[in-house]
Amino acid sequence: MAGTLTNQIRTLRFLNGEMSQAELGQKIGVTRQTIAAIEAGKYSPTLEAAFRIAEVFGKPLDEVFQWTSGVA
Amino acid sequence: MPHREKIAWLLLVAMLACYVPYFTVAHFNPPPADLLPNLTQIRLLALVAIAHALIQGLGRLWFRIRSPEDARAPADERDRAIERRSTTVAYYVLMTGMILVGVMMPFTENGWTIVNAGLFMIVLAETFHYGIAVWSYRRSAA
Secondary structure, three states: OOOOEOOOHHHHHHHOOOOHHHHHHHHHHOOOOHHHHHHHOOOOOHHHHHHHHHHHOOOOHHHHHEEOOOOO | OOOOHHHHHHHHHHHHHHHHHHHHHHHOOOOOOOOOOOHHHHHHHHHHHHHHHHHHHHHHHHHHHOOHHHHHHOOOHHHHHHHHHHHHHHHHHHHHHHHHHHHHHHHHHOOOOHHHHHHHHHHHHHHHHHHHHHHHHHHHHO
């Protein structure tokens, strides 16, 4: 099913003391480039990485990632 | 650029830089198919293989010296996903190539023609491997 995965990582990084992509990457065990790709919506993280990102920001998963179905 | 993308570029360029000239020579100046062993052809192949190994080795060393932390970092989930995808495609290319070379060509060809065709299929599969890795990294780059 077509759809779009969006996220609030950029905003959440800003709200957490302008946390850098490298810092976030280090906390969840991926590279800075992978965080940049996730943030830009060019790479969909695994469920495990998504939960880890949400955990870093202390937010539930659906406040970090949103799924918009492409089917009208 | 992630360390593993640099390595994929290096391996792709090294593969093309070494084997395109080799196969161009082999195509336009084919060795006699029935002359085995053909020391001239073996020497040429050895030269290409050594050059390929040297470029790869020196390139890896260069990247390791330039950014040792990136080089030490283990592959993350995106690296692994890209490796899975590129290896899968390369596997099918190699399987198809080996069926052509190992099952069909012995009925019509012999000697160096088969040797070079086998090598070509390996190089083609590896080119797909690194090419798809590079394309996947570029496609998902922010």
